[in-house]
Amino acid sequence: MIKEKVVSKTKIIRVVTVALVILVIVSGGVGKLNYGGICSLGTWDILITCPLGFLERSLAARELLPQWPSAVLILFSVLLLGRVFCAWVCPSVLLRRVFGNKGELTKQNTKVKESIWASYSPYAVLGGVLIASFIFRFPVFCFFCPIGLFFGAFYAVMRLFSLDSPSLELVLFPTMLGLELWVLKSWCRSICPLGALLSIVGNLNPFFMPEVKKNKCLTAKGINCQACKRVCPEGIDLGNLDTGLSPNSCTKCLECSVRCPAKAIKFPLWS
Numbered sequence: 001m002i003k004e005k006v007v008s009k010t011k012i013i014r015v016v017t018v019a020l021v022i023l024v025i026v027s028g029g030v031g032k033l034n035y036g037g038i039c040s041l042g043t044w045d046i047l048i049t050c051p052l053g054f055l056e057r058s059l060a061a062r063e064l065l066p067q068w069p070s071a072v073l074i075l076f077s078v079l080l081l082g083r084v085f086c087a088w089v090c091p092s093v094l095l096r097r098v099f100g101n102k103g104e105l106t107k108q109n110t111k112v113k114e115s116i117w118a119s120y121s122p123y124a125v126l127g128g129v130l131i132a133s134f135i136f137r138f139p140v141f142c143f144f145c146p147i148g149l150f151f152g153a154f155y156a157v158m159r160l161f162s163l164d165s166p167s168l169e170l171v172l173f174p175t176m177l178g179l180e181l182w183v184l185k186s187w188c189r190s191i192c193p194l195g196a197l198l199s200i201v202g203n204l205n206p207f208f209m210p211e212v213k214k215n216k217c218l219t220a221k222g223i224n225c226q227a228c229k230r231v232c233p234e235g236i237d238l239g240n241l242d243t244g245l246s247p248n249s250c251t252k253c254l255e256c257s258v259r260c261p262a263k264a265i266k267f268p269l270w271s
């Protein structure tokens, strides 16, 4: 009972954080405060830009665009914090929480071969979209990025109410978003090239990694536990890292630590 309470508290904080980020961005758009969207957020001369969008646009233009300090700053923050963005900022978290199938994650995590394939496939997608952006001279992934689709759908609804002008985006964006997040199901883990880019840099992150106390872990004692693996959105099996899935792709959602029955998983600064 106590464990369930802690679980819901962590999830609630995460969902509220994502909702606040969405609110800040949306209020900027609605109030015409002109501080951008999640792809490129900022005001005056200070700009935080999506590092993948920046790479794609630079490849498309075949030159290093002037926003490079902003992209470098973001990648430096990933170096310090890893893939925190994926669990605590990206709106996909909130959408899956509200509309997702609760048993789906556990089902995916029990398919070991698929989990290992899923851990490599986003890198192939990342390579593909960068090459395609260079060849076709436009940022290919930006056209189907779920973050862009989410805000695009929202603004299409806003236009409908404020200008009374229905547009194709009103149907197209939610349909594409639904396909990505619910039909493809493991989008974040097996497809998302932004997650792959953050993982590459996050691999170098020496801080804030999950640590398993072997003397406490039930699996290390010969008991088939796997509680951490069942809840991990990345399919990481902290009780048995020999499965080949590296903890470097950890998004710091903290679910494993909360669910571990032996309290064997620790995160610096959190537990």
Ligand code: SF4
Pocket: 210, 228, 231, 232, 233, 234, 235, 236, 238, 247, 249, 250, 251, 252, 253, 254, 255, 256, 257
């Ligand atoms: S290892 Fe733990 S904190 Fe990291 S993504 Fe998996 S469940 Fe979340």
Ligand code: SF4
Pocket: 212, 216, 217, 218, 219, 220, 225, 226, 227, 228, 229, 238, 239, 240, 259, 260, 261, 262, 263, 264, 265
């Ligand atoms: S949930 Fe805890 S005890 Fe169970 S395998 Fe993971 S680290 Fe070990």
